[in-house]
Amino acid sequence: MALREEGAPGTAMSVAGAMAARGEAHVWCWRPPERTDPADLPLLDTEEFRRALSLPAERDAAAFVRSRAGARRALARLFGLEPGELALGRRACPGCGDAGHGPPRLVAPPVPLVLSMSRTAGACVLAVGAGSAIGVDAEALRPVRAAAAVDPDLTAAEQRHLGALPTGPERDAAFHRIWTRKEAVVKATGLGLSGTELGLLETHPARPGPVRILHTHRGRTTAWTVEDLPLAEGVAVALARPAGPAAHGPVHRHPPTTAH
Missing domain, CATH: 3.90.470.20 (4'-phosphopantetheinyl transferase domain)
Structure with a gap:
C-alpha cells in the first residue's frame, strides 16, 4: 500500500x-x-x-x-x-x-x-x-447502584466524592467520569485493565479537567493528561495523552454521524 x-x-x-x-x-x-x-x-x-x-x-x-x-x-x-x-x-x-x-x-x-x-x-x-501514546474510552451513561460508592476499583477520594452525591444523574455522570478516565489511561499505557491496580489510579473526579493522572506499573510511574470530551448525548468519553507537549495540542472533535 x-x-x-x-x-x-x-x-x-x-x-x-x-x-x-x-x-x-x-x-x-x-x-x-x-x-x-x-x-x-x-x-x-x-x-x-x-x-x-x-x-x-x-x-x-x-x-x-x-x-x-x-x-x-x-x-x-x-x-x-x-x-x-x-x-x-x-x-x-x-x-x-x-x-x-x-x-x-x-x-x-x-x-x-x-x-x-x-x-x-x-x-x-x-x-x-x-x-508516543493515546487512550480513549467511551461508556454509555447508565444508573449506578449505591454500592458503586464503595467499589474497590475506586480510590478513597473517589469513593468519598461519589458518596457525597445524591442518587441520580449527577452520581451516574460522576461514576462514568471516573471510569472513563481510568480506562483511557490504562489504554494509553497499553497494559489494559489487567496491568493496573485501578484502586490506586486517582482520577480527581471533582475537577472538570484536564487532569493529571499518575500510573505506576512495576515501579515505573508515568504521568498522563486526561480530558473529558462531550461527543454524544448519553455517552461519557475521556481522552488520555502523555503529560507534556504531546498533550498540549488541540483536540479536533468530529461530530457523531451514522453516515459512511
Whole structure:
C-alpha cells in the first residue's frame, strides 16, 4: 500500500508531520447500526472478519464492524487516501510482549501517529494523535447502584466524592467520569485493565479537567493528561495523552454521524 506522491498536498506523511508539530489529536464518534452494514464488510481484514463472525449478538457484531470500517474511512479522509489503503494492526503489549492483545496501531500508511478505539452502547469512538501514546474510552451513561460508592476499583477520594452525591444523574455522570478516565489511561499505557491496580489510579473526579493522572506499573510511574470530551448525548468519553507537549495540542472533535 503505497502513499501518494511524496510532498503532494494532503499526503499522509505531511498530515502526520503537521499533527506532530502542533501536538494535536483527532477524535471521531459514530452511532453504530443495529445490523451489520454490508458496505462495511469489504473494509475489514481477515482477522477482523473472523472476530465479527465470533460475536454472538448481531448488535455487537454490527458495532465492531462499523468501528473498524469507520476508522478506515475517517483516517482515509484525514490523510487524503482511499479507505482500502488503510491497514490496522496491534502493537506488542508492553507488559508481556504479546502482539495479540496490545494497543491498536496504524500499519499502513506507516506514519508516526498513535491510535485508540472504544465501543459502548450507541457509540464507537476513534482517537488518533501525535506523541508516543493515546487512550480513549467511551461508556454509555447508565444508573449506578449505591454500592458503586464503595467499589474497590475506586480510590478513597473517589469513593468519598461519589458518596457525597445524591442518587441520580449527577452520581451516574460522576461514576462514568471516573471510569472513563481510568480506562483511557490504562489504554494509553497499553497494559489494559489487567496491568493496573485501578484502586490506586486517582482520577480527581471533582475537577472538570484536564487532569493529571499518575500510573505506576512495576515501579515505573508515568504521568498522563486526561480530558473529558462531550461527543454524544448519553455517552461519557475521556481522552488520555502523555503529560507534556504531546498533550498540549488541540483536540479536533468530529461530530457523531451514522453516515459512511
